Amino acid sequence: MLTVLFDGIATGALLFLSSVGLSVTLGVMNFVNLAHGVFAMTGGYVAVVLLNRWGVPFLATLPAAFAASAGLGVVVERLFYRKLYDAGALEQVLFTTGLVFAAMAAAAFLMGSQHQIIQLPAFLAGQFHLFKGFDLGVYRLFLIVFCGCVALALQLVLSRTRFGSRLRAAVDNATVANALGINVGRLFAVTFAVGCGLAGLGAALGVEILNLDPSFPLKFLVYFLIVVAAGGTGTISGPLLASLVLGICDVAGKYYVPDIGAFIIYGVMVAMLIWRPHGLFGRRAVR
Amino acid sequence: MIVEAKSAAPPTEDERRLRAPWRSVEIAFWVLAAAAYLLLPHQLPLLAQAAIGGLFALSVDLLLGIAGVMSLGHAAFFGIGGYVAGLLAQSGWGEPLSGLVAAGLVAGGCGFLSSFLVLRGSDLTRLMVTLGISLLVMEAANRMTWLTGGSDGLQGIDVWPIFGVWEFDLYGRTAYVYALGVLFACFLLVRRVVHSPFGLTLRGIKGNPRRMSALGTPVGRRLVGVYTLAAALAGIAGALLTQTTQFVSLDVFGFDKSSEALLAVVLGGAGTLYGAIVGALMLMELETLLARITPEYWQFWIGIAFMAQALYARGGILGFTVRLWTRLRRGVAAPSRTAP
Amino acid sequence: MTPALEMRRLTKSFGGLVVTNNVSLSLAPGERHALIGPNGAGKTTLVNLLTGVLAPSSGEILLHGEHITEKRPYLRARLGLARTFQVNQLFPLLTPLEAVVMAILQRRGIATRWWSGLTRDRAVLDEAWALLERLGLGDCRHEPTRELPYGRQRLLEIALALALQPRVLLLDEPAAGVSETEGRDLFTTLAALPPEVTVLLIDHDMDLVFRFAERITVLVGGAVLVQGPPQQIAADPRVREVYLGAESHG
Incomplete structure (x- = not known):
């Protein structure tokens, strides 16, 4: 029981990393980005290739995964997304859906369609034996601590730095922020890149837990959307809490009622969207 | 306020435009579709699939192009219709037309019930709710192995001859005539609806829901109506697929099904009805072609097609052609005036 | 006679900000009434309250004696309350x-x-x-x-x-953004409205308002400052101060 809770928190932590960036594009920029999983998947595969084929140490693959996803994010945002900000939601849906399809086929072509397996370094493998019936996987503990630190860092950046205050202003009211001389476009671009990087980091850390394979972008689309829908926009704590609840529900669902597993998740999503279309904790997007 | 009706009667031009009479291009389209039976005898199985895809895209166009409701989960109704027809035929009632009716009724009923969940909130919420519902339905079908056969699909579907006379053959002749006939019948219905007072209201809602409610229209209720109708049509399309292929599997619920229908509609030109059918045909030809060239990775190029469409070809092929046509007829001069 | 349109102590606040403050107004059937006030006086908010786009924090709205405060916008339209929009x-x-x-x-x-x-x-x-x-x-x-x-x-x-x-027509700045010639067409149209229709006109254009209206209400800071026939409004020093002075129309 405690183990399930623990595993759920670890999964939730990964979901948080992967989806927190989406709450900005979807919730704040009002851009229907269904391709967020593509950026995450990229980071995951970069980590796998570096680790398994080139023998780069695990911890060193993480920054690389971040950089690769963030880089891809910048390129795609500058080249394509920017042109679609003013287009209708329909064009955005079509474009990002196409990106998902193309990326899935490309991933299958380059990496094969099997689940990826990685060899964790010795110090992250194994288990802590805390007391009878309660074993903590070292890696999962590492994940929780790591994601906790990232969440804390994001919170600090958002609340203490100039960048953070500008972003909050832009989230509150993009028009006014623009009028105040804040370059909202660039601000969002940077945030978008960081969000993609975090997603890549999340997938790199979750190669085995989240089962990285070419269908990743589609499979986790719903999870990401749930986190955004439930967590709302403009805060760190909203998506964090939503991710943790989702992670625990997911693990517990698969563990206790494997027969209806995914059913619960989709049901929760629909219920949540109907109950609070604008997020559980978040404010309504202003634009 | 009383408007005096004694002023001169409006020119018959008004009446003609509002009545939207059949144009020769439209008649040519259907004649051509019928002629394909003789002209392309080896393509008939594929064309039957295109007609089914066209009907599904037509139902999406009614929703998206006419009423402005975006859905990422319309395949839910396609799939429900497919399974209703499949289950009926499997359990011993293989009469095709009543199977279609049953599928349409059940899918329409599901559409009616879910419309209350879907038709609230913004476009974004709608997209997510429709997607969520379709995944929910798919997962339910996947888990109810005893009913749906789970991931193996539904086996042993035996469809009787149409009107007890024409049997489904290997060359897809019956399938094509049947699918085209049903498509045409549904098209007549949709065309009728679009050019009715109700259809005009829907176009108004797409254009400006806020003004519609200021004009006394209960926007939500109208959308429930069109959502139900679109779901029923999608269900009929799904039933057609089951009956012509004698098989149905979980693929019918897929996200790619929903999104490809969206693409077909946009490709052909949203809100034009014919665009949906043409778009579905083009998409099917494209997929067949790609599948022949790169059997495993054709999805990559479809993805690219999605992206190119979104970036460069707003209004679709038909929209583009119509624009070109009117421009040519009007004379290239006449620049369009736009309000500030 | 039952007023065509009646507002009773209508109040709307967003958080701590009161945008419509205790407005009571009554329009007789067939009356030509104008609502003026400087920018931010809450004129459009009032129209939105009347048509049901916004729900009032307190107060009541009656259309020909019937309570419509709770009614949805489309039902109000069906009861004969029509409006135009400031932005098309x-x-x-x-x-x-x-x-x-x-x-x-x-x-x-x-x-x-x-x-x-x-x-x-x-x-x-x-x-x-x-x-x-x-x-x-x-x-x-x-x-x-x-x-x-x-x-x-x-x-x-x-x-x-x-x-x-409509039995009651709300015109929200019909002349906003139109040229002078177009404005004349517009006035001709408004002047030719059937006499039995009750009209509430909201506009900045003093010419239009003073030619059209039988009674004028001045709204300032969400509250009614003064109400009366055009001559009285034109002569009122308070109105001159808050409105005419500020807008330099007079």
């Missing part, structure tokens, strides 16, 4: 003819027919045509709305409201 709310892809026919079908309660064509009732067509002719939109009735010049779009905005044959 039209149907870009429909032609004026289609839009007006749509409004008329809605008023006649036959907009849910899905089995018959649009031309089944000749009377609908006749009415639409007559209305468009009367507003000078006859010659452009087949052009998509988005291609019409702005002044024509302004007129269509009014035509749509008139198609509902």
Whole structure:
């Protein structure tokens, strides 16, 4: 029981990393980005290739995964997304859906369609034996601590730095922020890149837990959307809490009622969207 | 306020435009579709699939192009219709037309019930709710192995001859005539609806829901109506697929099904009805072609097609052609005036 | 006589900000009433409260003696309360003819027919045509709305409201953004409104307001400052101070 809770928190932590960036594009920029999983998947595969084929140490693959996803994010945002900000939601849906399809086929072509397996370094493998019936996987503990630190860092950046205050202003009211001389476009671009990087980091850390394979972008689309829908926009704590609840529900669902597993998740999503279309904790997007 | 009706009667031009009479291009389209039976005898199985895809895209166009409701989960109704027809035929009632009716009724009923969940909130919420519902339905079908056969699909579907006379053959002749006939019948219905007072209201809602409610229209209720109708049509399309292929599997619920229908509609030109059918045909030809060239990775190029469409070809092929046509007829001069 | 439109102690606040403050106003049937006030006085908020786009924090709204405070916007429209919008709310892809026919079908309660064509009732067509002719939109009735010049779009905005044959008509800055010539057309149209229709006109254009209205209400900071016939309003020193002075119209 405690183990399930623990595993759920670890999964939730990964979901948080992967989806927190989406709450900005979807919730704040009002851009229907269904391709967020593509950026995450990229980071995951970069980590796998570096680790398994080139023998780069695990911890060193993480920054690389971040950089690769963030880089891809910048390129795609500058080249394509920017042109679609003013287009209708329909064009955005079509474009990002196409990106998902193309990326899935490309991933299958380059990496094969099997689940990826990685060899964790010795110090992250194994288990802590805390007391009878309660074993903590070292890696999962590492994940929780790591994601906790990232969440804390994001919170600090958002609340203490100039960048953070500008972003909050832009989230509150993009028009006014623009009028105040804040370059909202660039601000969002940077945030978008960081969000993609975090997603890549999340997938790199979750190669085995989240089962990285070419269908990743589609499979986790719903999870990401749930986190955004439930967590709302403009805060760190909203998506964090939503991710943790989702992670625990997911693990517990698969563990206790494997027969209806995914059913619960989709049901929760629909219920949540109907109950609070604008997020559980978040404010309504202003634009 | 009383408007005096004694002023001169409006020119018959008004009446003609509002009545939207059949144009020769439209008649040519259907004649051509019928002629394909003789002209392309080896393509008939594929064309039957295109007609089914066209009907599904037509139902999406009614929703998206006419009423402005975006859905990422319309395949839910396609799939429900497919399974209703499949289950009926499997359990011993293989009469095709009543199977279609049953599928349409059940899918329409599901559409009616879910419309209350879907038709609230913004476009974004709608997209997510429709997607969520379709995944929910798919997962339910996947888990109810005893009913749906789970991931193996539904086996042993035996469809009787149409009107007890024409049997489904290997060359897809019956399938094509049947699918085209049903498509045409549904098209007549949709065309009728679009050019009715109700259809005009829907176009108004797409254009400006806020003004519609200021004009006394209960926007939500109208959308429930069109959502139900679109779901029923999608269900009929799904039933057609089951009956012509004698098989149905979980693929019918897929996200790619929903999104490809969206693409077909946009490709052909949203809100034009014919665009949906043409778009579905083009998409099917494209997929067949790609599948022949790169059997495993054709999805990559479809993805690219999605992206190119979104970036460069707003209004679709038909929209583009119509624009070109009117421009040519009007004379290239006449620049369009736009309000500030 | 029962007032055509009555507001009783209408108040609306967003958080701590009171935008409509205890407004009571009563319009007799057929009255030509104008609502003026500087920017931010809460004029459009008041229209939104009357039409049900916003719900008041407190107070009541009565239409011909019937409580409509809780009614949804579309039901108010059906009860004969029509409005125009300060910023055009039209149907870009429909032609004026289609839009007006749509409004008329809605008023006649036959907009849910899905089995018959649009031309089944000749009377609908006749009415639409007559209305468009009367507003000078006859010659452009087949052009998509988005291609019409702005002044024509302004007129269509009014035509749509008139198609509902309203008992009470709310005009939210009908002259906003129109040229001088177009403004004259507009005034002719307004002056020719049937006498039994009650009109609440909101505008900045003092000329228009003082020529059109029988009574004027001045709204400042969400509250009624003063109310009376045009001469009295024009002479009122408080009005001069808060409004005419500030706007330099006088």
